[in-house]
Amino acid sequence: MNHEDNQVNSARSNNSGALPISIRNLTKRYGEIYALDAVDLNIESGEFLTLLGPSGSGKTTLLMAIAGFNRPDSGSIRFGDEEMILTPPHKREVGMVFQSYALFPHMSVAENIAFPLKLRGVTKQERMQRVNEALETVQLTDLGHREIDQLSGGQRQRVALARAFVFRPQILLMDEPLSALDKKLRERMQIELKQLHRQLGVTTVYVTHDQREALTMSDRIAVINEGRLVQVDQPEEIYNKPRTAFVADFIGESTMLSLRKQRDGSLTYNNTLIANISPDNRVNNWLLAMRPERLSLQTRMNASANADDIVFPCIVKEIVFQGESAYMLLDLGDGTEIGVRSGGFNDTDVRYESGSEVAVSLKKSDVLLVPDTDKNNVTHVR
Amino acid sequence: MNQSAPNAEALRRQAKVEQWSLLSLALPAVALVFFVVVIPVGWLFFLSFVGKDGSASLEHYQKMLEYKSYFRTFRTTFQVSLFTTLICIAIGYPLAYFLAQLPQRWAGIFMLAVLLPFWTSLLVRTYAWLVLLQRKGILNEFAMNIGLWDSPVKLVHNMTGTLIGMAHIMLPFLVLPLYSAMKKIDKDMMQAASNLGARPSRAFLSIYMPLSVSGLVAGSLIVFILCLGFYVTPAVLGGGKVIMVSTQITAILENQFNWGAASALGVVLLVATFLLLWITTKLFRLDGALFGRG
């Protein structure tokens, strides 16, 4: 089960302006707590990989280790063929964008961007030229002379970016760079960052806790929790085929139902047959992950006679209007709540309200089974 | 196959080197403080256990328990410290409160009234009081003019003058931490109290005052501890009649050159200071405030 051997189907992997990163057995402890627990990860050259996880999962720790600001207790970090783990940060040739941007307030925009070039002895002439090119790339042409405190949040973000790639590093690291922006700007920047990445072709490691952001931007997502990689896959795989309960729960808004495994290998919920697996399968606890947009809602009377569907009778608890869609909370009858999203309302001329008796149906092909392993009992990704 | 912990040894070594090279930046400061504080005061500590004949003995400490002069000194020192602290609290609390209520711009200007004396030379301030309080000084002249008393009152070269001078010098040390604590009090709380129906005086007594107590105690302890060891002002304004620990130490050295006795007295002062400080920091976790990364 080698997750990271899923080759990124990309023509970028041979890009000479980007380096692959290979992380082996990386461990960092703070006292009793493992911030990183024997992490193994291969990042393809030119790939956009997102480290996704909740606060404290270790994603920033991992990023900082790649940058050199964090000294792991043991392990290996290679850029291409070169072992970098003992290399100080200023020699790693990695571009970095911090959450706070960390622009130098006592310098102008152009001076900020020129800083890494100056350190590398680039001549003034060439510096100016490259700074202007960078400014154009981030669409801040002619703003070089401005002072930092005159810029808006979005503009600062772009300056931080420009400063990070102007010296043509082969690896780019970003630590939740969009979290300080408002929703609209954030969504626009996500697309722009993606375009920038395509343009530069540089290996990018991106940290976020926002799963939607990860799904939008990444070539691959590495889901991390409690210092361990849980699943590393392309976005569609992560979304549609989560390997553990944690991933299924963290990505998207699923309802998780605990299933009982019968002796013959069938998995049931309240005596409704959900699926069949091999009776020899050693995993005994399974969960059904139901994505709200995959559920169809109908009145009980119209309950689908299609034998392929699994049907649950429910009572409507709450309807929440959310603009372009509505979210409904339904009670399965035993107190469990299911969430349904409005795309599946079949009888549009029926008004649903709190207390209505309805039925929710799930296509058999949409059944998503996930082993309910204890969160700590995650198979190590090799 | 994978090694169990690749590079662990090299990483550990590198971490150590980095730590020590960073810390070495603090070395000059540490050396300086060691040379100027630790060695001299440590030496005094040892001297206090050396008797007149050169052998190890506790005679200096024993004498402190026996001789009346020592007892008077301790009592005077305690009295001066206590009264000065009380005066500072009485005067300083209203002042700090006033300053804390001011809008930012005004606060900066009025703060100068506290900062100017704070940073002005100790000698200048002591001297000023010497001149003000003398028989032919302004205070006496003024008081006699308005009929407060008939003949010049001895206001200096005694305990009165000492207390006045000390209070003046110590006041900023109380006002500054108290002001700082008061500024941190969330104004919304007073607003809430008012909304809930509390009269202003009630809101003040039940909410504001308790919250300001930590700053008040910090300031008071600073003042008290400073008073314990203070030399210049009592020496000048006390006119030789207000004998505090510091004055007695100097007197012993000037008159008898008895290092043992002087050191012993010094050690008592040091122990008293550290004891009070330890209690304060334990009670109020002050050590975090200065260094902690917040």
Added chain:
Amino acid sequence: MSWLSNPASETQVTHRQRVWLYVLATVIMLLLVIPTLIVIPMSFSDSQYLEFPPETWSTRWYETYINSAKWMRSTWVSVRVGVFTMLLATPIGIMAAYALFVSGHRYARSIFMFLLTPMIVPVILIAVGVFYFFGKVQLNNSLFGLVLAHSALAVPLVMIIITAALKSYDLDQERVARSLGATRAKAFFVITLPQIKFSVITASLLSFLTSFDEVIVSIFVSGGQTATLTKQMFSSLRDYIDPTIAAISTILVAITTVLLLLVQLASSREK
């Protein structure tokens, strides 16, 4: 005076109800400031007894000061010691403050506390102890000894000021600079230092003042040719109320005021 009816606080107490507080505070502030400043007009009094207000105005005490060899010499000593203290205490204080703040070593806090001891130990003890110790190593009555002692007294102050500045400074900037190719040292000098420069200025000025105004250690450790201004003043004060001291005091107050204003300027410039 209509503002008297306006609310003065969240509890809707009006200004009028608080007038007593304003009066009291004003009186206290006057009591704080007047004794500090009163020496100024008095120093221009012709009389030996320094009347206020002066009956006859004259600058005779200033002349006495300037014409006196001993006063001039001690002033020059104090100036030199002050400058050297500033030059010694400020850099080593900055280095120590930075190192301890950034290192995250488990002993960093203890070392910080250790470096505060010159402020905590009663100065009389430091003075007496240093007098004894310097006596053994022949550092008494020397400028060098004075500078060492005063610097030790100033270092805690520098550290507190610089640490406060570092706390409100975004250290990520140094990390970014390092990621872009700068060594730690370069990042500190090019990025951090310019942004804390006003605190550095404040720390230097206050180190100078600490040394210049220092009394107790100077009384013991300086003497004769190396007597500081403060020691000279103290000796005079013990004997009698020398009116020349009024003139010197005025000059000192002027210096302090100027330095304080510079410090206020510096701290208001720094965000």
